[in-house]
Amino acid sequence: MTLSDKLRLESPTSARSLTEDQIRRAPKVLLHDHLDGGLRAATIIELAAAIGYRDLPTTEPVALADWFRDAADSGSLERYLETFAHTCAVMQSAEALFRIAAECAEDLAADGVVYAEVRYAPEQHQAGGLTLDQVVEAVNAGFREGERRVAAAGRRIRVGTLLCAMRHADRAVEIAELAVAHRDRGVAGFDIAGGEIGNPAGRHAEAFDYLRSQGARVTVHAGEAVGAESIREAVLRCGAHRIGHGVRITDDITIDADGRVTLGRLASYVRDQRIALEVCPTSNLQTGAAVGYPEHPVDLLRRLGFRVCLNTDNRLVSGTTMTEEFQHLRDAFGYGAAELEEFTVHAAKAAFLPFDERTALINEVVLPGYAHLRARELGRVPVREGDAAAAA
Ligand SMILES: O=c1[nH]cnc2c1ncn2[C@H]1C[C@H](O)[C@@H](CO)O1
Ligand SMILES: [Zn+2]
Numbered sequence: 001m002t003l004s005d006k007l008r009l010e011s012p013t014s015a016r017s018l019t020e021d022q023i024r025r026a027p028k029v030l031l032h033d034h035l036d037g038g039l040r041a042a043t044i045i046e047l048a049a050a051i052g053y054r055d056l057p058t059t060e061p062v063a064l065a066d067w068f069r070d071a072a073d074s075g076s077l078e079r080y081l082e083t084f085a086h087t088c089a090v091m092q093s094a095e096a097l098f099r100i101a102a103e104c105a106e107d108l109a110a111d112g113v114v115y116a117e118v119r120y121a122p123e124q125h126q127a128g129g130l131t132l133d134q135v136v137e138a139v140n141a142g143f144r145e146g147e148r149r150v151a152a153a154g155r156r157i158r159v160g161t162l163l164c165a166m167r168h169a170d171r172a173v174e175i176a177e178l179a180v181a182h183r184d185r186g187v188a189g190f191d192i193a194g195g196e197i198g199n200p201a202g203r204h205a206e207a208f209d210y211l212r213s214q215g216a217r218v219t220v221h222a223g224e225a226v227g228a229e230s231i232r233e234a235v236l237r238c239g240a241h242r243i244g245h246g247v248r249i250t251d252d253i254t255i256d257a258d259g260r261v262t263l264g265r266l267a268s269y270v271r272d273q274r275i276a277l278e279v280c281p282t283s284n285l286q287t288g289a290a291v292g293y294p295e296h297p298v299d300l301l302r303r304l305g306f307r308v309c310l311n312t313d314n315r316l317v318s319g320t321t322m323t324e325e326f327q328h329l330r331d332a333f334g335y336g337a338a339e340l341e342e343f344t345v346h347a348a349k350a351a352f353l354p355f356d357e358r359t360a361l362i363n364e365v366v367l368p369g370y371a372h373l374r375a376r377e378l379g380r381v382p383v384r385e386g387d388a389a390a391a392a
Pocket of ligand 2: 032313
């Protein structure tokens with residue numbers, strides 16, 4: 001019996017199931033999405049042809065997208081990460097980075113995302129001779145272009161970036177300095193990614209100490225392939241304000257036969273300090289961090305009051321979108337507008353934005369969008385063809 005099975009709490013209050021279209025139109029906030037995990041398959045193929053990269057498994061877009069999802073569906077984070085060799089191969093010039101970032105903003109806006117923090121590892125984009133600053137500038141310029149295109153099409157999106165260091169590499173101090181140097185100029189914070197097993201984040205303590213001394217915002221991938229110990233290190237040693245995935249915090253939660261829940265000290269700390277868990281269900285199924293949507297700990301953690309938000313991780317590699325992630329949870333747990341709104345407000349509260357901007361995002365965009373959606377869900381507002389009010 002899983003933790004979720006044992007915990008008997010009230011079920012979601014939704015009056016009826018949200019449609020895919022309603023979920024897509026609802027304003028969503030995405031905090032965990034990798035730039036190099038979310039390219040359009042057709043763009044990879046075009047860029048590969050232009051630079052003479054011949055190692056793609058196929059040059060047909062639908063087949064390539066399928067290949068990524070299947071290859072990543074391995075049950076192992078390490079094998080999941082191997083697929084990124086093909087995306088990073090075509091992300092080695094300023095022009096390619098600009099295009100990929102602009103398209104990312106357009107794709108997220110089409111999925112109803114109004115605010116996103118998109119991450120990537122600048123050190124993985126230097127094979128063509130770019131400096132770290134040039135990489136960051138090209139990506140930022142691409143996102144500004146994407147935001148302009150989205151606005152010109154009558155929608156809205158704002159995108160910040162998170163700069164990743166890689167756990168297995170030794171450039172974390174450089175990347176931390178880069179994130180601080182570009183802070184408030186398109187870069188919202190710092191992350192550490194890559195294989196978790198055998199690569200403890202604490203090995204990069206110097207970088208985290210520097211980030212703390214600068215008051216920089218930090219998220220850490222942890223509790224994905226390794227358990228609570230990795231989350232403890234991320235939070236208490238590295239000073240993480242959010243945790244990427246973090247689902248293995250359940251190692252520190254016990255539920256007895258009567259359904260009584262006890263949080264260990266680490267789980268209590270994470271919940272009490274409102275450290276957001278950037279949960280990515282589909283990615284977790286692929287890497288073996290969870291066995292199925294109904295068994296995924298996201299529902300348990302939400303019910304226990306953790307600051308949980310919902311994310312894509314890698315839209316191409318995991319073959320997903322924000323809309324699809326919400327649909328999976330709707331189908332597994334009966335979630336409706338109330339739960340969709342809760343995840344979105346949690347994400348907005350945990351965003352690495354200044355306080356006044358977070359407040360404006362919640363009060364002016366998120367809450368009005370969900371008030372409309374809830375009214376519709378209760379059948380109080382007639383559904384009109386082409387009505388985009390919920391996405392405004
Ligand atoms: O889920 C993940 N866990 C750890 N590392 C990841 C995950 N998804 C992507 N990455 C890695 C692969 C990318 O090349 C890198 C930077 O975006 O981050
Ligand atoms: Zn990730």
